[in-house]
Amino acid sequence: MRIEKKVISNLNLCYSIAPMVLPAGKHFLVAAEKKDPCYLFDEAGNKVETVWTEPGGVMTMLQVPGSDNSFLATHEFYSPNDSKNARIVIATRTDEGVWDIKTLVNAPFVHRFGILESHGENYLIVCCLKSGHEYKDDWTSPGQVFAALLPGDLSAYNSDHQLPLTLIMDGLTKNHGFSVYEDDSGQSAVVSAENGVFRFYPPKQAGGDWQIEQLFDQPVSDAVLLDFDGDGVPELGCLAPFHGNDLFILKKDKEGAYQKVWEMGGDHKMWHASFACHILGKPAWLVGARKGERDLFMITCEGGVFAATLIDHDVGPANAMHFINSEGKDIVIAANRETNEVAMYTLTKKR
Numbered sequence: 001m002r003i004e005k006k007v008i009s010n011l012n013l014c015y016s017i018a019p020m021v022l023p024a025g026k027h028f029l030v031a032a033e034k035k036d037p038c039y040l041f042d043e044a045g046n047k048v049e050t051v052w053t054e055p056g057g058v059m060t061m062l063q064v065p066g067s068d069n070s071f072l073a074t075h076e077f078y079s080p081n082d083s084k085n086a087r088i089v090i091a092t093r094t095d096e097g098v099w100d101i102k103t104l105v106n107a108p109f110v111h112r113f114g115i116l117e118s119h120g121e122n123y124l125i126v127c128c129l130k131s132g133h134e135y136k137d138d139w140t141s142p143g144q145v146f147a148a149l150l151p152g153d154l155s156a157y158n159s160d161h162q163l164p165l166t167l168i169m170d171g172l173t174k175n176h177g178f179s180v181y182e183d184d185s186g187q188s189a190v191v192s193a194e195n196g197v198f199r200f201y202p203p204k205q206a207g208g209d210w211q212i213e214q215l216f217d218q219p220v221s222d223a224v225l226l227d228f229d230g231d232g233v234p235e236l237g238c239l240a241p242f243h244g245n246d247l248f249i250l251k252k253d254k255e256g257a258y259q260k261v262w263e264m265g266g267d268h269k270m271w272h273a274s275f276a277c278h279i280l281g282k283p284a285w286l287v288g289a290r291k292g293e294r295d296l297f298m299i300t301c302e303g304g305v306f307a308a309t310l311i312d313h314d315v316g317p318a319n320a321m322h323f324i325n326s327e328g329k330d331i332v333i334a335a336n337r338e339t340n341e342v343a344m345y346t347l348t349k350k351r
Contacts, residue, residue: 001280002348003311008045009342012036014335015318016073018061022093023068026326028333030342031058033318034078038091043325045344051091051099057083059111060178065122066152069093072124074110080129081136086110088126090154103159109133109143112178115150116187118202122150125189125200126165127178143175145191145200147210168210171195174242177222179276181234192220194242199225216250216258224276228283228301235261237285237299239271247271247287249299249306262306264299267292273317279330279347288317290338296320298332298347311347315339 015033019026020040027048031038038051038058057076064070070092077086087106091099111129115122125147132141146165157163169191177192181199189200197220201211216223219241225234228249236250236258245268250258264287273288273296285299294316298309316338325331332345 001309002350004346004348005312006045006344006346007341008041008344009039009047010340011039011335011342012340013337014340014342015337016058016061017319017321017333017335018063018071019321019323020063020071021068026323028321028323029061029071030333030335031061031073032056033058033337038073039342041342043323043331049097049099052101057086060113062113062115064090064154065115065117065150070154072104072113072115074113077109077111077129080109081133081138083109083111083129084133088113090157092155102157103162104154104157105148105162105165106159107146107165111143111176114178114180114189116180116189116200116202118186119204121203121206122152123202124148124150124163124165125168125202127175127191129175130173131170139173142170143172143193145169145172145175147202149206168200169198169212172198174219174221176242177220177239177274179222179224179274181225181276183234190215190223190225192223192238194219196220197223197236197238219244221271222274224274224285226276226283226285228285228299228306229304230283237274237276237287239274239287243270243272245269245271245292264297264308266295268295269293273320273334275320275322277322279322279332280349284322286311286320286322286332288315288320288334290316290318294338296334296336311345312336312343315341315343 013033026043061073077083173194197216222239247264268289269292270290275286288296315336318337
């Protein structure tokens, strides 16, 4: 595989990234962890606009389904010790090219969120790292998971009229990880915490209940479901424990329990970037470490053998994502937080 890197921007403590499709075509967003900007790039990596200059504290961004001009984002989550004022906002690009930012819902300590489609309805699922905080590194108030039916029109919501959330799970210490998995049964969310890894299934009809399944009972910081080996049963990829130094893959045994089948070596610390996708037509897991050997890897499986391909060295990615551009090329975007660089990698097969 041939990897071509291009640094497309320098952004202090760049952290959150997300795809964004506008009427002009494919774009992506990059935002900062601290009080710094959010930028919009076109698919070629050209900076198009500044969406906001502050307040920052952006952990998650996600385009509103069915919209070509709006996305949701967290604001003012600056760290586990400074996120009491965190909230989810709606950012909408007006016809004049100005971004209008309004509050969707106040959600203290909101770290990750996602939108799941089920039987024609969209559901917002909101994961809060903790539920309270009294002193530095206070983990005595466990995190929670909330949900809401997401209306098609969000224009009525603001700081005075917020989207109501319903608590669907409590007691999740260090509720950090979130990813979405889709199979023939539909979309589900994979949530990870000190309590383990859980899969959340949205209601099958409006007003119905969420279904929750525990997949793994050990502390995990981030997790993905991905069918690495193509046998029709997804493996579970884990970064563990919270902001931890272990990376491993679990596979279901005949009894349906997940067992470790592969683990990463090397002096990598604080695994953080995690994104499941398909690269060059094959299942791939993008992973990156923020300390130690601050590398970005692509994990794949060929003939039942797992392998890690180095994409970049000593850059410290907080997050990474993949998309296929209009030319059909595989593109990886990384928010290399520890080096303040937004990087674009073009991955092609060797001739």
